[in-house]
Amino acid sequence: ETMHLSRWLLSLALLSMLAAASAQHSAGIADVASCANYAVPSLPQPALFLLSALSARQALKAARRGPPPPLRSILGSREESALVDEPPASRIQLAMRALALLTVFAPVLLLLPLALVLTPFRERLYFPLVTSALARAGTAFIKWGQWASVRPDMFPEALCAALTRLHSQAPTHSFDHSRCEVEKAVGMPLDAYFEAFERVPLASGSIAQVHRALLRGQQVVVKVRHPDVVKHIVQDFALMRQIADLSMRFRSTSWLNLQASVAQFSNTMVAQTRLDIEAEHIRRFRWNFHGWRDVTFPSIYLATRSVLIEAYEPGQLVSKFTLERTLRVPTSQAAPLSKKLSHFVVSRGEDIYLKMLLVDNLMHADLHPGNILLQMDPPNLALIDLGMVARLTTKESEAFVGLLNAIGAGDGAAAARCVLDFSAEQTSADIVGFEESMSAYFCSSCRGFGKNVLLGEVLRGVLLRVRRFRVAVDANYMTLVTNALCLEGMAAALLPSYNVMDAAQPLLEAHRRLPRVLFRASLPLAAGWKRLQDTLTLRSTRDEMKESRASPSARARPICDV
Template sequence: MDGIHSPLYRFYQQCTHSARGYNSFMAYNIKNGLSNNLKKVESKSANITGAHKGWTSLPISKISQAVSLALNRSYVIVPGLFSILYGGRVALARATPDMDFIHPRNTLYMHAQDGHAFFTGLVHSIFEGFVLLFRGIYLTILFTPSITMAPFADAFGPRFRKMWLEVVHRTLERAGPAFIKWGQWAATRPDLFSSDLCAQLSKLHTKAPEHSFSYTKKAIEKAFGRKISEIFDDFEETPVASGSIAQVHRASLKYRYHGREIKPIDVAVKVRHPGVGESIKRDFEIINMFAKMSKAIPALKWLRLDESVQQFAVFMMSQVDLAREASHLSRFIYNFRRWKDVSFPKPVYPLVHPAVLVETFEQGECVSHYVDGMQGNERLKSALAHIGTHALLKMLLVDNFMHADMHPGNILVRVPQSKSSRRRISKTKPHVIFLDVGMTAELSKNDRGNLLDFFKAVASRDGRSAAEATLRLSKNQNCPNPEAFIKDHVSLQISNHMI
């Protein structure tokens, strides 16, 4: 039998059905290509056996379960590769339906294909080389003014310094997402940078460059396969915030239940900036080249900048996939399910895509408003410090799943309303909302064990054990005298006991 009654088509239906609507808006992109091939193939060209009792009553083998899971979790890349590879298998089955499988590399056709792939790859590599060259020249020209002005920032008075700070801010904005992310990090390190520079760079937390609404509309409609007016009752064209990876719009989601319309839900629509993934990859290739060159300088070799850059690049690239962020949100929500004073936005399935993420809109003030912008109210600040510290320690020590991008722009504070604003601030307990969880970190089993040993040693005031755990935390530690380092910690422990 052909067409929709063939085992292949049932397998395709199983793959899309098992997602429970998770990627329903993406499924139609590969449906036509698959169904057209399937109509021309006999059922014996792909004999799928086995039974699957968990998801549905249709028979499905363990292999098809794995493929189905991959389809549900990969959204774009895996379905595309699946359709290409599957199309090749179908073509081979049509040509030789009763023959044994012949390795495709034994055919002249595949040799020609290999040659074509090699030539295409060579051309692409040359093109990428030129792109990196011009990108490097552009960044050099872009950073020259701020670097040239830096030595004279304090010498020419406060007006010149203010102008230099503005130049640094604008330079990082124009340099792209990797440098914006660095600026966001630098703004949270007043121990390393001056307070006025940190204040200037803090604008990058929520006011990074924005893309146009026309691109936002196009990205949403492409991701979900519907007009934006069919998904949302109301959509604010001006973003409420913009970061290094994406910008956020406020909208009202149309919601119907069994034919009845229910009050629209306020949601935050996170849309990825155009070309952000390619930009990050190229910038980190350039940065990594300079980091490797730094290993030749003895004064910089100990920093191991190449390792730091590679780790940071991995974290940055994980933020590009907004569908991954949705899975992180679900995991954090589960981990903090019993906490009443900490919460996270809830992803709105099936409106989840690598380029667009719809989540619940969370009300609140930026944490810096309460910590830096409000005089007094020590009780509220103490409560915020208590909640934040306990949440971080839970992520680090209990769950081993940490929010790795907790700058002030990603932390909201909600204080329950009260008749008296003064009483509302001073008497009620604040609620903390963590946003933008695309960048996360997990410790290896060895590192986590060392960290737990360190905290236990500190809690028990065991200086020797704390020093030994500290040395073990570094993979390539080159302490010239570890025993002296341990003795210093022991003496520090004794002096603390005396105090």
């Protein structure tokens, strides 16, 4: 069956390549069909003409799009300093900031010896105390805590669970500051530029807050950066780098590779403070998903370093529906999702994730249900909050796809080799012990495609062994893992019968067997094949869904439980 699928995918890829060539050389559809008939003689003549016409149309549309919008390079401290609109912190400023932080973290340091020996105290009292201290320490520490909350490979799961509270704690600033920044950006009084502007923020995050407004008859959202955010981030990361340098001198902490993680996290955070860089991300994602009629990203009206004006995207956050299903209590007045809409959200969400991974090498770094809006009629997914992205190298993409293929094959040894490639240096890792543990784990808990493999459970098992055997994992890989866990958790809440791994098999098989150029050319057809399989699976499992809902042992896995 797999060979049959691969043969047809290869045939479709050849058709796409022939159609692209015909589009560039103005060849007729009949010429394309004639070449396709030679390449794939088993296809009926009408099917050849239809596929050739569709492929040629796709190639012409791609050619008319032009080159992708540029993304500025953020590679290190020199590029980072060019992005920052604040001067470097002086020694006096760093000393004063260090003293203030020492006051905040003094209880955490004093109680550390007790937390090391008493597990109940550590999990019930100490970890919440750490969370509270991070919240009071400022933007960089809040963001670091949010990042650490999804790194169970590096930190205890109880600490990660406590740190998730930081996702909902966000500062706000005065309306006067928003007015001043917006008027500076647009070059005129607020009331003259907007027909209406809401004084109360629609939402607030650790970097900026959002106001709703009316511009030229269109609803927009205005994102305004908090005051002094950049200054505090510059000071805090200067201190974090010194702590990371100190940690590398001790064997017990050097395996964490805090220097690399702090450097990468610093670059990402600095880029996130620049709202014009977020606008660049949005424009690139809009280009990448051009032609996806049911996936949208906000249109950009204006972008400066501290202000971003973009189109208002209506809809309900998918997180509202996942929480309702998980907690079994209504969180909004919206009607529950139908099976068809649930299937659309889950399957299209997986399509988005796989395209970012397999084709674009640009991943939304916070792709959870709280950043996805569902518009009902017609069904559409809108992605928001694109300040943080993961730019993947070809090696990073291939290593993570290799892990997914190893999970699909039930091959623990291959999975271990892929995970060991998640960092260039594994100086502290117990490689032999890790490989043996992975092989044993896969033999008992991961049998491969078609064997009801739960991706989330397998990844959590892998992360447990990563931490136990001190395997280093770079930050981009953890972004991919975290997004995969969120996707699987969303599927478990909205459509328990949907298996993320089995649904991804057509695209993963095509990616593994075809050269990259052929895979890119055949992606629209391969994705169509996947959606057809999704639809057939939905129709064939309706009775199973009813039984799973009635059964007390129905799966109810947490959303983004990492």
